[in-house]
Amino acid sequence: MAPTATAPDAHNPKTFDVILGKVPDDFKSLHEIPEEYAWTNLNEHPSLDSDSVPIIDLNDPNASQLISHACRTWGVFQLINHGVPNNVVEDMESVAQSLFSLPAEQKLKVARGPGGISGYGLHLVSAFLDKKLWSECFTILGSPLEHYAKLWPQGYTKICSITEEYDKELGRLSSRLMWIMLASLGISKEDVKWSGPKGDNHEAHVLQLNSYPACPDPDRVMGLVPHTDSTLVTIVHQSKICGLQVFQEGTGWFTVPPVPGAMVVNVGDLMHILSNGSYVSVLHRVLVNQTQQRLSVVYTYGPPDNVPISPIPKLLSASHPALYPPVTNWSEYIDTKTKLKGKALASLRLYEPLTN
Structure with missing residues (x-):
């Protein structure tokens, strides 16, 4: 039997086992699209090239208000002057480029095992439409040392240093943004019990490198x-x-063009629940390019895995009751989302919000 590795779908990185023996050694070896890769509903809604997605300068005196408005209306924004040094970002992208340039047999040395999260994977199975996806990924959970030692025996120490510095910078930025978002709703660190007395508890996070050949x-x-x-x-x-x-509902898909020095910030489902629906969890997707590879470095930031998540009591009142029941923890929510094929928020919602 061919070796297997778990390929993360859009909702749960542990859902599917992929037979690697059925996967092409190199995406470049495919010069025509096999039918199992074909999607028929890509253009169901229009794609719009637009500069509408907000670009926010974190040094702007009004940054907090601008971030809050973007979270309420778009659920996404691009952030400039975010404080992450350019060289740290460039070095991390170079690591991703080097990794995905390795031969397939080399990358498979660190393939994630069945049910695992960390390691090399292939985005080849959609959770609910059973279509193959034109992408691959490398997920880092905890120390990357064991993976990098196998991939770059001579240079893994430097690679680890780059990854750990990026991880540290993005953790700092994520925490800062979370508190800006919550403070804009009138929420203090004392209102979020799991954050610790000073809001300095270590939240959970995952770093994922993506390649779209x-x-x-x-x-x-x-x-x-x-x-x-x-x-x-x-x-x-x-x-x-x-x-x-x-x-954007009623409009279509808006391209988020790369802006030099900017980071794209997405509101996630758990922030939507914490904010009692005030902040929008943004629906997004990735298209591919005919002639050029696209890379992304994704830092996902969530609460400690063992804490329950529910609308913050300070945001609730008789006229604005909780829209969602408590979620036991982050892992349970991901499992629920997987079972419901991405429709967890809609199914958990108790009722529509009251309007004035």
Whole structure:
């Protein structure tokens, strides 16, 4: 039997086992799109090239208000002057480029095992439409040392140092953004019990590197299916190639163009629940390019895994009751989302919010 590794779908990184023997050694070996890769509903809604997605300068005196407005209306924004040094970002992208440039047999040395999260994986199975996806990923949970030692025996110490520095910087930024978002709702650190007395508890996080290779027929395939993030906050560095799109109900898909020095910030499902629906969990997807590879570095930030998540009591009143029941913990929510094929928020919602 061919070796297996778990391929993360849009909702749960532990759901599917993929027979690696059925996967092409290199995406470049496919010059025509096999039928099992074909998607028929890519253009169900229009794709719009637009500068509508907010770009916010974290040094702007009004940054908090701008972030709050973006979270309420879009659920996503691009952030500049975020404080993460350019060299740290560039070095991390170089690590991703080096990793995905390795031969398939080399990458498979660190393939994630069945049911695992960390390691190399192939985005080849959609959770609910059973279509193959034109992408691959590398997920880092905890220390990357064991993976990098197998991939770069001579240079893993430097690679680890780059990854750990990026992880540290993004953790600091994620925490800062979370508290800006909550403070804009009138929430203090004392109101969020799991954050610790000073709001300095260590939240859970995952770092994932994604590669979307050039595709001979990009209008028929998907890089990553439409989904929302099961997090508080997700921060994405995208390379210079377009591909990320976010959905606005009644309008269509808006491309989020790469902006030099900017990070894309997504509101996740758990922030939507904490805010009692005030902040929008953004639906997004990734398209692929006909001639160029696209890379992204995704930092997902959530609460400690063992804490329950529910609307913050301070936001509730007789006229604004809780829209969601408590979720036992982050892992349970991901499991629920997987079982409900991405429709967890809609199914958990107790009723529609009251309008004035």
